[in-house]
Amino acid sequence: NALTIGLIPADGIGREVIPAASRVIEAVLPSSVKLNFVHLDAGFELFQKTGVALPEATVKACLDGSLDGAMFGSVSSPSHKVEGYSSPIVALRKKLDLYANVRPVVTPVGASGKAIDMVIVRENTECLYIKSEKIEKNADGTRTAYATRKISETASRRIATMAFNIALKRGQVRQNSASLPLVTVVHKSNVLSITDGLFREVCLDVFKNGAEGAFAAKTRMDEQLVDSMVYRLFREPHKFDVCVAPNLYGDIISDGAAALVGSLGVVASANVGDTFCIGEPVHGSAPDIAGKGIANPIASIRSASMLLSHLGWNAEAARMDAAVDKVLVEHADLLTPDLGGKGTTDGVTAAVLKYL
Amino acid sequence: NALTIGLIPADGIGREVIPAASRVIEAVLPSSVKLNFVHLDAGFELFQKTGVALPEATVKACLDGSLDGAMFGSVSSPSHKVEGYSSPIVALRKKLDLYANVRPVVTPVGASGKAIDMVIVRENTECLYIKSEKIEKNADGTRTAYATRKISETASRRIATMAFNIALKRGQVRQNSASLPLVTVVHKSNVLSITDGLFREVCLDVFKNGAEGAFAAKTRMDEQLVDSMVYRLFREPHKFDVCVAPNLYGDIISDGAAALVGSLGVVASANVGDTFCIGEPVHGSAPDIAGKGIANPIASIRSASMLLSHLGWNAEAARMDAAVDKVLVEHADLLTPDLGGKGTTDGVTAAVLKYL
Ligand SMILES: CC(C)[C@H](C(=O)O)[C@@H](O)C(=O)O
Ligand SMILES: CC(C)[C@H](C(=O)O)[C@@H](O)C(=O)O
Numbered sequence: 001n002a003l004t005i006g007l008i009p010a011d012g013i014g015r016e017v018i019p020a021a022s023r024v025i026e027a028v029l030p031s032s033v034k035l036n037f038v039h040l041d042a043g044f045e046l047f048q049k050t051g052v053a054l055p056e057a058t059v060k061a062c063l064d065g066s067l068d069g070a071m072f073g074s075v076s077s078p079s080h081k082v083e084g085y086s087s088p089i090v091a092l093r094k095k096l097d098l099y100a101n102v103r104p105v106v107t108p109v110g111a112s113g114k115a116i117d118m119v120i121v122r123e124n125t126e127c128l129y130i131k132s133e134k135i136e137k138n139a140d141g142t143r144t145a146y147a148t149r150k151i152s153e154t155a156s157r158r159i160a161t162m163a164f165n166i167a168l169k170r171g172q173v174r175q176n177s178a179s180l181p182l183v184t185v186v187h188k189s190n191v192l193s194i195t196d197g198l199f200r201e202v203c204l205d206v207f208k209n210g211a212e213g214a215f216a217a218k219t220r221m222d223e224q225l226v227d228s229m230v231y232r233l234f235r236e237p238h239k240f241d242v243c244v245a246p247n248l249y250g251d252i253i254s255d256g257a258a259a260l261v262g263s264l265g266v267v268a269s270a271n272v273g274d275t276f277c278i279g280e281p282v283h284g285s286a287p288d289i290a291g292k293g294i295a296n297p298i299a300s301i302r303s304a305s306m307l308l309s310h311l312g313w314n315a316e317a318a319r320m321d322a323a324v325d326k327v328l329v330e331h332a333d334l335l336t337p338d339l340g341g342k343g344t345t346d347g348v349t350a351a352v353l354k355y356l
Numbered sequence: 357n358a359l360t361i362g363l364i365p366a367d368g369i370g371r372e373v374i375p376a377a378s379r380v381i382e383a384v385l386p387s388s389v390k391l392n393f394v395h396l397d398a399g400f401e402l403f404q405k406t407g408v409a410l411p412e413a414t415v416k417a418c419l420d421g422s423l424d425g426a427m428f429g430s431v432s433s434p435s436h437k438v439e440g441y442s443s444p445i446v447a448l449r450k451k452l453d454l455y456a457n458v459r460p461v462v463t464p465v466g467a468s469g470k471a472i473d474m475v476i477v478r479e480n481t482e483c484l485y486i487k488s489e490k491i492e493k494n495a496d497g498t499r500t501a502y503a504t505r506k507i508s509e510t511a512s513r514r515i516a517t518m519a520f521n522i523a524l525k526r527g528q529v530r531q532n533s534a535s536l537p538l539v540t541v542v543h544k545s546n547v548l549s550i551t552d553g554l555f556r557e558v559c560l561d562v563f564k565n566g567a568e569g570a571f572a573a574k575t576r577m578d579e580q581l582v583d584s585m586v587y588r589l590f591r592e593p594h595k596f597d598v599c600v601a602p603n604l605y606g607d608i609i610s611d612g613a614a615a616l617v618g619s620l621g622v623v624a625s626a627n628v629g630d631t632f633c634i635g636e637p638v639h640g641s642a643p644d645i646a647g648k649g650i651a652n653p654i655a656s657i658r659s660a661s662m663l664l665s666h667l668g669w670n671a672e673a674a675r676m677d678a679a680v681d682k683v684l685v686e687h688a689d690l691l692t693p694d695l696g697g698k699g700t701t702d703g704v705t706a707a708v709l710k711y712l
Contacts, residue, residue, distance in 0.1 A: 080549075080553060080557070081553045087546060134550065135554065142509040145506070145507045145550045145553075145554045147505040147551040148502055148503070148505075153498040191446065192484060193437040226608055228640070230611055231614055234612065234616070235615050248544070252586055256590065259588075284584070
């Protein structure tokens with residue numbers, strides 16, 4: 001009975017919140033489980049030191065079967081082009097074929113107000129993230145740059161299938177709900193009729209014909225243009241359930257949705273493939289607060305819970321989530337500054353540990 | 357002393373709000389002005405009837421100097437690919453080289469709460485909107501689609517210049533403000549280092565060296581990754597001033613921002629080129645409420661005010677804006693359902709006319 005988890009804190013507050021999450025993992029698992037953490041390198045800071053942002057050893061550890069799963073922290077983003085540098089998390093997602101980025105956006109159980117309980121299922125391997133770009137010099141001496149956006153039937157089908165499967169599962173849990181779970185397909189096919197048209201067509205086909213009719217029978221589907229989606233997200237967030245989106249739209253709407261639940265510091269994600277899973281907080285490396293001990297560990301703890309649940313430790317994951325909710329709802333005094341509190345990473349982590 | 361304005365209501369509620377706006381234009385101009393409205397066709401409904409979404413006559417009227425400016429309503433978007441159909445507003449923007457889409461997002465003067473007063477300056481001719489798409493069949497029988505995203509130095513430079521010029525003007529008006537106007541550059545250069553890297557580089561250069569140093573001396577610049585931008589928009593909307601963005605990001609953040617000021621039904625825009633201007637409400641054709649007489653005319657009235665101001669009728673535009681603000685702040689009872697009221701298009705228009 002053993003569990004080996006890779007830890008890739010990467011940059012900035014990643015180095016504060018990943019240790020917090022690993023402490024909670026350690027505490028929640030039965031003591032009979034032989035738990036191993038394997039520390040792995042990646043990041044922009046590493047690149048600045050060594051010229052390599054994502055060492056081969058890190059990729060290999062995730063691929064060679066020695067790990068059960070991993071946690072990734074956050075990467076710093078140079079906003080200008082740095083020769084030779086490319087985002088290690090984008091590369092990891094692609095190299096490990098972690099084709100889905102699953103991002104639940106939820107208000108804690110017990111919080112007042114209308115509950116938000118949605119999951120954004122973001123395609124994680126293509127769209128503009130294939131980074132196929134070029135720049136040309138025009139006759140008049142100015143430059144024009146081009147990027148290619150790729151939407152494949154295969155990637156669209158597997159992400160849609162994952163979204164509808166998640167919806168099915170949510171339907172099973174919500175026994176007392178009158179309405180079927182809803183999958184909202186996000187696209188911009190009024191402008192991108194071929195690429196987003198394909199994405200939309202495949203989602204519709206998965207809905208109609210997938211899982212031998214189970215999706216059509218047990219879920220509902222609707223669609224939103226991405227601009228309208230962001231608008232509605234803020235007008236009626238409680239109406240959304242599962243949303244499936246190509247990579248960039250998924251990136252944008254999940255950050256937007258985070259504003260609805262208090263802070264990016266509480267929003268978790270799992271990068272999921274057919275054989276591996278990496279938990280990852282949705283927030284960035286937050287250079288402005290890095291090193292101060294005030295980063296919110298909740299997004300990472302929730303990401304760790306997603307990872308454990310993916311690995312079959314469902315009861316343990318549920319205990320982690322419940323402990324987090326209790327701290328969020330009952331201990332406003334302990335919360336970190338992103339949530340308006342004066343608390344610390346350690347303080348929040350200690351409180352979660354206490355309620356496990 | 358004559359003014360000739362083209363009216364292109366297009367689809368759905370466009371046919372209700374454009375007449376409302378034209379009534380207000382008529383009322384606000386001095387009676388000495390010989391005002392002509394020229395009715396022009398476009399739209400998806402027109403396409404369904406005639407096979408043409410944007411008649412040559414409409415384009416020609418805007419190009420041949422017979423019009424001083426125009427108003428566009430809204431287009432219905434088939435979300436699936438309809439052979440031969442392409443969005444007439446996207447085409448108009450490109451054909452007339454209306455390279456900027458200027459979208460003010462403001463709370464009315466006199467409203468309670470922290471005021472939002474921002475302008476989104478959206479590039480209007482390129483990015484993924486060049487609609488260069490293709491689809492290929494793979495060896496395994498599945499399809500893969502590609503779209504090209506274009507970012508040119510020339511288009512980036514002129515949109516950045518327009519954004520900083522708008523900021524300069526805002527600075528002149530705000531005499532009593534301690535801080536210089538701020539231009540936020542929105543991009544995603546941590547992933548799209550070449551295309552968005554070029555956009556960012558050009559914006560920075562315009563800031564540093566544009567207008568013979570006036571931008572650097574009299575405005576400030578900062579930047580936001582588009583995902584983070586949407587997040588912050590909802591956390592601290594009052595902090596934004598002028599935002600400049602490539603086409604698609606501009607589309608998304610302006611719809612998002614609309615949620616912060618009550619409704620898409622109040623957000624105006626102007627499509628601006630070097631020689632022509634088209635006022636256009638940001639909302640869509642709203643098929644669900646079309647024909648019911650309850651569409652909010654305020655976005656169109658405000659767009660008409662932007663058009664008049666562009667044509668030099670500044671005092672008249674200001675009177676229109678003030679009348680709209682008065683109705684918004686003092687006549688909640690009259691407002692349309694999108695703003696939570698039970699009012700009608702005609703009722704709101706009549707109230708605006710009364711306060712002119
Ligand atoms: C850091 C960046 C490349 C990344 C992305 O855009 O995917 C981040 O924003 C995220 O959401 O995980
Ligand atoms: C109708 C659609 C093509 C258009 C766009 O995406 O530009 C609309 O959303 C807008 O914002 O004007």
